[in-house]
Amino acid sequence: MAVMYLGRIVEEGTASQVLRQPRHPYTEALVSAVPGAKKRARIVLKGDPPSPEAxxxxxxFHPRCPKVFDxxxxxxxxxxxxxxxxRVECHLYDEAGIPLPGKML
Ligand code: SF4
Structure with missing residues (x-):
């Protein structure tokens, strides 16, 4: 399963990995919106997707990310x-895909 945002794959893995343990903040928001999915707090993203021309x-994803940092x-x-x-494409993880200490997860 691959998750795309504005034309880029931001997370990829088996369906089980992505749906049970989403790592990218966008994937987390998508999974939280699935009706009947495992109980997790709904993540409502701010704003709208930007134009592909801007x-x-x-x-x-940074203007809408609830975990954005410097x-x-x-x-x-x-x-x-x-x-x-x-794989995941996010500054919250190191080269091996492990969450970085001190980052908000
Ligand atoms: S790189 Fe930063 S803004 Fe982008 S998804 Fe990760 S935490 Fe959010």
Whole structure:
């Protein structure tokens, strides 16, 4: 399963991984909106998706991300994780896809 935001795959993994343990903040919001899904607090994103003709600098999700922090508007995150099995594109994770200490998760 792949999750896209503004034309980029931001998270990828098996359906079970992505739906049970979403890692990217956008995926978390999507999964929280599934009716009847495992009880988790609904995450309502602010604003609307930007125009594809005016993609934000840095992480393209940063204007709407509930976990945005200092580097997000400045630098686009790279794809991290196991090639072909599970990966996420977010500054909250290190090169191995492990959550970084001190970041809000
Ligand atoms: S890189 Fe930053 S703004 Fe983008 S999804 Fe991750 S925490 Fe949110």
């Amino acid at each position: 993609i934000p600098e840095g992480c393209r 580097i997000c508007p400045l630098k686009s995150p790279t794809s991290i994780g196991d090639a072909g099995s599970s």
